[in-house]
Amino acid sequence: MLVRGGTGFAATASASSLVRIIDVAGKQVGDLVLFRADDTQERFSQANTRKLENTIYLGRGNRLWSTRCAALAVIERDSVQRHDILSSACSPYDYPVRFGLRDHPSCLANLTAALEPFGIPEYLIPDPLNVFMRQELSQEGTFTVLEPLSGPGSTLELRLLVDWVVAISACPQDQNPCNGWVITDLMLELERT
Ligand SMILES: [Zn+2]
Secondary structure: OEEOOOOEEEEEEOOOOEEEEEEOOOOOOEEEEEEEOOEEEEEEOHHHHHHHHOOOOOOOOOEEEEOOOOEEEEEEEEOOOOOEOOOOOOOOOHHHHHHOOOOOOOHHHHHHHHHHHHOOOHHHOOOOEEEOOEEEEOOOOOEEEEOOOOOOOEEEEEEEOOOEEEEEEEOOOOOOHHHOOOOOOEEEEEEOO
């Protein structure tokens, strides 16, 4: 499935399936969220993933954890080794505060629209795994958003450990270097088993 830059997509996939996220043109972030298919109140947790993996920089071999500390997926392939689990999704609420912009497209709005057919409301959408997003944390504890290290064809591959609802937004953030200043497409491939 081609996820056009600035839009969202959601699907179901069963345990042991592979989810492959490909950066088509390079430097494009995807905000990825996961929910257990049999109980969508249990969902991806940035905070539990940071705590249980003991890192803020995920890469191959790291697992993604749920709000109830279940392992949801493991990263099996990763050609970038730099993704973000510090930042919330860009949202209709933060563009006015951060940039003075109303009605700017956002990941949270994209994810909400994509998950609506699955009966998942906005308030259940967790802070995402920001695939390919590069953010540096200084010794003083400040953050800097930098351009992604991903190029054309860069890939992140996740092996699912439970049945999922998965949603992704090809981030429309064009007000900082998050997406290299140009919004482009992502490819989401599901190899169902
Ligand atoms: Zn975004």
